[in-house]
Amino acid sequence: MKHTLPILTLAATVGIAGSTFADDAVDYPEGYRNWTHIKTMVLHEGHPLENPFLGIHHVYGNPAAAAGSKTGQFAEGSVLVFDLLEYNTADNASTEGERVLVGVMVKDSDTYPATGGWGFEGFDGDSRTTRLVEDGGKSCFACHASQQNHDYVFSQWRD
Amino acid sequence: MKHTLPILTLAATVGIAGSTFADDAVDYPEGYRNWTHIKTMVLHEGHPLENPFLGIHHVYGNPAAAAGSKTGQFAEGSVLVFDLLEYNTADNASTEGERVLVGVMVKDSDTYPATGGWGFEGFDGDSRTTRLVEDGGKSCFACHASQQNHDYVFSQWRD
Numbered sequence: 001m002k003h004t005l006p007i008l009t010l011a012a013t014v015g016i017a018g019s020t021f022a023d024d025a026v027d028y029p030e031g032y033r034n035w036t037h038i039k040t041m042v043l044h045e046g047h048p049l050e051n052p053f054l055g056i057h058h059v060y061g062n063p064a065a066a067a068g069s070k071t072g073q074f075a076e077g078s079v080l081v082f083d084l085l086e087y088n089t090a091d092n093a094s095t096e097g098e099r100v101l102v103g104v105m106v107k108d109s110d111t112y113p114a115t116g117g118w119g120f121e122g123f124d125g126d127s128r129t130t131r132l133v134e135d136g137g138k139s140c141f142a143c144h145a146s147q148q149n150h151d152y153v154f155s156q157w158r159d
Numbered sequence: 160m161k162h163t164l165p166i167l168t169l170a171a172t173v174g175i176a177g178s179t180f181a182d183d184a185v186d187y188p189e190g191y192r193n194w195t196h197i198k199t200m201v202l203h204e205g206h207p208l209e210n211p212f213l214g215i216h217h218v219y220g221n222p223a224a225a226a227g228s229k230t231g232q233f234a235e236g237s238v239l240v241f242d243l244l245e246y247n248t249a250d251n252a253s254t255e256g257e258r259v260l261v262g263v264m265v266k267d268s269d270t271y272p273a274t275g276g277w278g279f280e281g282f283d284g285d286s287r288t289t290r291l292v293e294d295g296g297k298s299c300f301a302c303h304a305s306q307q308n309h310d311y312v313f314s315q316w317r318d
Contacts, residue, residue, distance in 0.1 A: 033318070034225070037196035037217065042253035050251075058196065066193070092209075094201035096317055126318070158255055159192070159285070 026106050026121035028128040029062075032081040036066035039158045042087055042094075055100055056087040059155040064107075070157040072150040078107040080153065099126050105140075105153070115141035116152040185265050185280035187287040188221075191240040195225035198317045201246055201253075214259055215246040218314040224266075229316040231309040237266040239312065258285050264299075264312070274300035275311040 029035075038059045043050055060081040061069055068074030081104055086097030102123040109117035120137030124130040133140065144152040188194075197218045202209055219240040220228055227233030240263055245256030261282040268276035279296030283289040292299065303311040 034195050036193050037219070040199055040215065040217065040255060042201075042248075044248075044251045044253070047251040056199065058199065060196070089201075089203075092203045092206040094203070096199060099318075159258075 024111050024119065025131075026104050026119040028123055029079055029081050029102070029104050030128075032060045032062075032079075032083070032102075035060040035062050035081070038066060038069050038080075038155050052101065053084060054087075055084050056094075056096060057082055057084045059083070061155075066157070068107075068151065069153065069155055072153075072156075074107045074151045074153065076107055076109060078105075080105040080155065101125065101132060103140075105144075107151075112137070114138075116144065116148075118144070118152055183270050183278065184290075185263050185278040187282055188238055188240050188261070188263050189287075191219045191221075191238075191242070191261075194219040194221050194240070197225060197228050197239075197314050211260065212243060213246075214243050215253075215255060216241055216243045218242070220314075225316070227266075227310065228312065228314055231312075231315075233266045233310045233312065235266055235268060237264075239264040239314065260284065260291060262299075264303075266310075271296070273297075275303065275307075277303070277311055 038061050040056065040058045042056045043053050045054065047054070060083060062077075062079045064075045065078035065080045068078050069080075081102060083102055084100040086100060088095050088097045104119075104121045104123070106112075106119040106121075107117055108119055112119040115137045118137070118141070120133055120140035122132030124132055141152070144154070147154050150156065197220050199215065199217045201215045202212050204213065206213070219242060221236075221238045223234045224237035224239045227237050228239075240261060242261055243259040245259060247254050247256045263278075263280045263282070265271075265278040265280075266276055267278055271278040274296045277296070277300070279292055279299035281291030283291055300311070303313070306313050309315065
């Protein structure tokens, strides 16, 4: 037991340093599977975005994002999740397979002014720590910029 | 204005009579679009259940049903929704179309002992009043009976 405290202290120090260094990092969206399901879409082979978005994706929103998807205006703190799964077809039925990635958009205009007020991140497969976005979200935003009149969000509410 | 009160009184009387007559009727699941999304599946042409289940369906659960989908044991009051939409494919992408029907399962063992403790109903398209089940859910249950070891529910939680 005598080594516990120093180890915890070291971990806490590293944690603080890490969070100071990357305080614009987008958090993993814990609990999103219980958020509101906004819409679903399937991208097949040959679609321009098949790499890396081949498969079936569901879009979930926290309460602020779900509200925003109906109006096109998203309050600060809105979080949208793009949950991409493999899409498996057999016997005339298609089912959801393994998770490919979890994409996240967080509305925080002060932190992300260069990308429309949104922070972008992707998490690999089921990982909560392996991050996929390497350019600060610039490439994500390049595509989302086309949706400026819906606050840079493609998804619109489906009743 | 002078005719308003008698009309409302008549409507209330009919309403009470109707609800007494059909007190085992499954309610339309108001607000289910904000419930937990449990899973999604697509049935294509040629699938044995294509009539009437052709298209993309999402399964939603209220909190009790979402919990039950993880354990296979559903508390009284669990409600599951089978939300069936047209499935439209173009340009190597598939999107959700018009609503075909809303299927509902309600766990109420006292009210529905003949169908595994579940009440079954379907609502046509976007209607909250046009009901599709005409046999008290017997035909629904005939298929769901195969899932006895999961409390007659096909859907299992997807993380």
